Amino acid sequence: MRLSPEESQWALLTGAGVRGGFQAAWIEGDDLDAITAGLGMDPEERIECDLATAMRWRRPVHAPVVHWVGSHSPGWTFAMLVAGFEFDAALPGRQVYPFTYLYEIGEFYSVPGLEWDDERFADLALPDDMGDEECLDDCLVAVGRITGRFIDRAWLAEPRTLGRLTGGGW
Amino acid sequence: MSAELLRERGLGWFFAATWIEGDDPAEIARLLRADPEDGVPCELAEAMRHFDPYALTELIWLGAHAPGWSHAVTIAGPPLRTAPLLAAGRKYVHVVWDGPGPGVHDLVHSDGVTEFRQPPARVHDPGWRLHEYAEGLLPPGHPGVFDVLAGGGERQCLDNWLTVAARLTGRALTEEALSAPRLLYRLPI
Numbered sequence: 001m002r003l004s005p006e007e008s009q010w011a012l013l014t015g016a017g018v019r020g021g022f023q024a025a026w027i028e029g030d031d032l033d034a035i036t037a038g039l040g041m042d043p044e045e046r047i048e049c050d051l052a053t054a055m056r057w058r059r060p061v062h063a064p065v066v067h068w069v070g071s072h073s074p075g076w077t078f079a080m081l082v083a084g085f086e087f088d089a090a091l092p093g094r095q096v097y098p099f100t101y102l103y104e105i106g107e108f109y110s111v112p113g114l115e116w117d118d119e120r121f122a123d124l125a126l127p128d129d130m131g132d133e134e135c136l137d138d139c140l141v142a143v144g145r146i147t148g149r150f151i152d153r154a155w156l157a158e159p160r161t162l163g164r165l166t167g168g169g170w
Numbered sequence: 171m172s173a174e175l176l177r178e179r180g181l182g183w184f185f186a187a188t189w190i191e192g193d194d195p196a197e198i199a200r201l202l203r204a205d206p207e208d209g210v211p212c213e214l215a216e217a218m219r220h221f222d223p224y225a226l227t228e229l230i231w232l233g234a235h236a237p238g239w240s241h242a243v244t245i246a247g248p249p250l251r252t253a254p255l256l257a258a259g260r261k262y263v264h265v266v267w268d269g270p271g272p273g274v275h276d277l278v279h280s281d282g283v284t285e286f287r288q289p290p291a292r293v294h295d296p297g298w299r300l301h302e303y304a305e306g307l308l309p310p311g312h313p314g315v316f317d318v319l320a321g322g323g324e325r326q327c328l329d330n331w332l333t334v335a336a337r338l339t340g341r342a343l344t345e346e347a348l349s350a351p352r353l354l355y356r357l358p359i
Contacts, residue, residue: 020272057226164224
């Protein structure tokens with residue numbers, strides 16, 4: 001695997017319509033049913049769509065209601081908050097790399113597990129506590145090295161599951 | 171006051187609507203990739219039984235508005251995609267009010283050739299494309315979280331966009347305008 005992606009990870013995400021912040025996680029495991037259940041997704045209300053389509057549901061509202069979840073690479077699942085305010089991706093017994101970038105206040109929090117003094121990331125500028133939007137790209141590169149896959153245009157076009165949380169309603 | 175009327179109709183916290191050039195709603199439904207035969211005739215109150223801005227389906231209530239103009243109200247799912255209307259060379263004006271979210275969105279307008287967005291706080295910018303229809307409107311003040319809670323500044327912004335749309339199309343969203351039956355269409359996601 002190459003050490004660095006061909007294109008800026010953050011530019012690819014924003015180019016696909018990610019806006020108003022970024023709350024997402026790379027979650028260890030391929031068992032999508034267990035992961036979506038752990039995140040509280042309703043088993044009935046789901047559709048399959050690409051990222052740009054999912055972003056039509058993007059709303060910074062105070063109740064977490066819609067997530068987009070699917071395969072990232074062998075052994076890793078990607079999950080993103082689409083409509084909601086706070087994303088809790090902690091799943092017992094799984095390694096999780098949560099990204100929290102709050103657009104309204106311009107703050108990006110360091111990602112637990114992506115440590116700035118880890119020699120695998122010596123060439124990257126990872127925040128040791130809090131950073132801003134500038135820090136996102138290097139953290140996305142770091143998580144790409146761990147999961148064995150960077151975001152690229154094929155990744156953006158892959159369908160994943162857009163689902164509503166159980167009880168998340170109007 | 172139009173925003174008040176929307177509240178009475180159950181659209182007080184989320185309202186996404188598009189005024190679209192054209193007298194034939196079935197033709198507009200086709201442009202939006204709906205099956206034109208699929209429209210279910212109903213009144214707004216009946217359509218509102220399906221009201222759900224978080225739904226993973228997309229429903230619009232579409233019908234005649236004024237000579238030369240049709241009107242689509244989003245009943246379920248996210249605000250309408252305007253790209254197919256732009257591609258078809260239709261004029262339109264698109265208004266979104268999201269109370270629990272970011273409030274009143276930028277006005278989206280196409281003159282049939284290019285799409286253009288205007289932030290609600292800049293309703294009085296000299297020379298913006300629909301400036302002639304914004305004359306005499308109240309400035310939005312200082313919209314912020316307290317305005318959203320109080321409903322003041324944000325409701326003014328919504329009223330302003332509704333007025334611009336009414337002046338452009340020649341008809342306001344009155345009680346009467348919302349009382350005529352229209353067609354409820356399911357759009358493909």
